[in-house]
Amino acid sequence: MAAHECPHHSHSRQKLLLAAVVGVAILILLVVVLTWAVLRPSKPHFVLQDATIYAFNLTAGVPAALLTTSIQLTVSSRNTNGRIGVYYDRLRIYAAYRGHQITLPTLLPPTYQARKEVAVWSPFVYGNSVPVAPYIAAALSLDRNVGTAMINIRVNGRIRWRVGSFVSGRYHLNVDCPAYISFGGYMSNTVVVGSTIKYRLILNCHVHV
Known part of the structure; x- marks a missing residue:
């Protein structure tokens, strides 16, 4: 049995x-x-190094004014961690004025950043005849008459941390780089290149993870 x-x-x-x-x-x-x-892990340090404005034109329109923008940017990020790497995923960069997005988002290439390493991107952001609200058009017209406007360069996306062979889940990354731009004239921090103006900024950005 x-x-x-x-x-x-x-x-x-x-x-x-x-x-x-x-x-x-x-x-x-x-x-x-x-x-x-x-x-x-500490959040990366972003810097808006410069901005070259090729177009920033507001034209009257019905029912809304139209804004055409073309800007080339240089943005850098430094991994401040001594033992942790950073993966940047699905980063998008765009320009905003008074909280209103004025360009299409431009996709930045995925990047891995080793400890203490610096990454640099030089994308174009542009918007062709973007409708803007009446209060935005009025504020921009006033700023252009004064000669200076504040534009926010924003980066949104996901990051992951790497510790040895371990890779974390994705975290939201939001970066805001405020920059004062002068229209016309000459300032000590500008270089005129043909019909373009290049601003050497070296501005620290606000980073939220």
């Missing part, structure tokens, strides 16, 4: 196996959490 395994022993063995798997998973999670707490 064949021997049969006791159901009670079989059930106990399954519970022990499950407990062992759970224990290993908790141990791995604890190691990751402790490593993360010790290293304390």
Whole structure:
């Protein structure tokens, strides 16, 4: 007669196996959490280095005024962590004026940044005959008469942290770089190139992760 395994022993063995798997998973999670707490990843440091304006024209229109913008930007990011790498995913950059987006978003290439490394992007942002609200048109007309306007260069996307072979989930990244731009005339921080004006800015950006 064949021997049969006791159901009670079989059930106990399954519970022990499950407990062992759970224990290993908790141990791995604890190691990751402790490593993360010790290293304390800090957010990257973004700088708006310069902006070359090729077009910034407001024209009257019905029912809304139309704004045409073409700007080339140089934006850099420095990984401030000494032991953690940073993956940049799905970054989009655009220009805004008084909270109103005035250009299409431009996609930045995915980038991996090793510790203390610097990444530099030089994208174009542009908008062709973008309708703007009446209050935006009025404010922009006033700023152009004064000769100076504040434009916000914004970067939105996702980042991931890398510690050794461990890569975290994605975190939201929001960057805001305010820049004062003068229209016409000459200032000490501008270089006129044909019909374009290049602004050497070197401005720190506000970064939220």
